[in-house]
Amino acid sequence: MLGSGILKGLAVTAKNFVGSYHDPARMVTVQYPEERSKLPENYRSFPLLVCEDAADPMGTLRCVACQICEKECPPQCIYIEKSKDKKPDATGKPQLYPTVFAIDTSVCMGCGICAEVCPFDSIKMDQVFEVAATDRFTELLLNREQLAKPNSYYHSIHPTEAAEVDARLAAARLAAEEKAKAAAAAAAAKAAAAATAKPAAPAQPPSAPPTASASSTAPAPGAEAPKSYSRVS
């Protein structure tokens, strides 16, 4: 019968119309500013820089200014300037740090490649999406102070990934400490060997400073080095 197809179609729309009041499968919208759907854990928007300590974000940045993200960024929206001096990084190794780290989020396309290539787990993807600004040059060009977010924030947005990163960093820190300890032990052994070898040397006047004790203190700074970086752990 001519028109039966149209009637069938109207029945479907009627079903959907009624269903949109009571059927959860057909109630798919949320009233956005008041109601918010939960973001998935993997969601990414713009990059952030992870720092260890919220009280001292610039002092505890994980970034070592290696500039890999700057090189790999497809739209080239990252700008980094390296420091002249070195600071200990998350694993306790003295590293450079960025004196300038700027991301132009008006250019950034949120692909996440910077976070993927970062070997120091320093740059990660944020989940903010309400970032509208009235001025594209000052408000969207983020500097390192604006980009730095504490590790606890990173844990709150990507819990699974952050736990993996923390485990990896803890393992690296442990390995570095053990290496330092082993190096200190080796140096101490060497010093001890030198100390035992020294008496065999020609006799010295007793008033002279004991060289053996001087050489035994030499490895001490090396052994103590990891302890002075304990603020990162």
Added chain:
Amino acid sequence: MIGTGSAPSPFGQLSGPTVRKVKDPFHGDLLEVSMGPQHPSTHGVFRMDVTLDGEVIVKLKPVFGYLHRNHEKIAENTSYLGSMPYTDRLDYLSSMSTNWAYALAVEKLAGLTVPDRAQYLRIILAELTRLVNHVCLVGFLFNDLGTSFTPLLYAFREREKIIDLFEALSGSRMMCNYQRFGGCRVDPTPEWLAAASRLVDNFPSFLDEYESMLTGNEIMLARTQGVGRLDPKHAINAGITGPVLRASGVNYDLRKVDGYGFYPRFDFRIPLGDHGDTYDRYMMRILEMRESVKILQQAFRELPAGPIMDPKAKLRGFRPKPGEAYGRLESPKGELGFYLLSDGSPNPYRYRVRPPSLINLTLLEEMCLGHTVADAVVILGSIDIVLGEVDR
């Protein structure tokens, strides 16, 4: 005054083979209309220079390039990995397939092998992309037909569920940036797989509802059957691929012809049309979605455990040996190919995309001649173009 033979034509060079003589010499002039670039029915910034005799199209020239973003040249100046997010922006409705096509070309170039689990994941995501793309297409097609927004929003409701899955997996709804050279970026959780499998199982019921609403609709039949016919000979000569070609009855699907990925392991059929008209092109999409559901169900059943990346694959400092490669696959729109020429440096020496949308557009005039402007809108909608891919 074409047809009267007295005054010179105000349109100059209009006496090409596609210009019909006006039957009634007293009826009037031809009218040249520029549809677009800002026009709701052109699906983006696309222009059709249409010459009309009354309401009937006697000449049509597609004009594109308004969305040209220098994609190929940008890719030649960034690293291989750096072009991956740009490929999302080619066919922005089906970024997972586009990612895969590019990864396929680079893997050929660098000689990487893809682990089994990643192959299955790629098929799952490519077929989900096909669902997204086709569901969008039928929605927009009905919008072009004049059913203001109801079918489109029903289609988008379904699309949204799949897009949410993409977001949960890759971090972005449309710009997924998911495939990598030698595998995939993120391993889905069991919950994700369960949710995706549930969605796929429920999808046929949505298709049934959608079809009962629209496929038998008499207005729709009158508007689409016999409109925009494309005969197979023309289609093959012009290099048309994808559902547009198969609607004309040519059995050519790269999933069967090339058998890339693990497609030979899957049991599915290729729907074919008879008439090559707009109605067949619409039905191709519906039937392909039903076949995609079959592929997906099989993939979820057989998905193996294991690694998702080739251990040889390098993320940083990726420099394939000098050589060339062409990777192609059956994207939802047709044959999508990436041609790469490497000189051993970190970026390709030549990078070329074969976009199915652009090549399918070339026969737009053939399909539209003799139809009205309103039909041209429907025919354009049934070809399924995305301007990001046409203009690149």
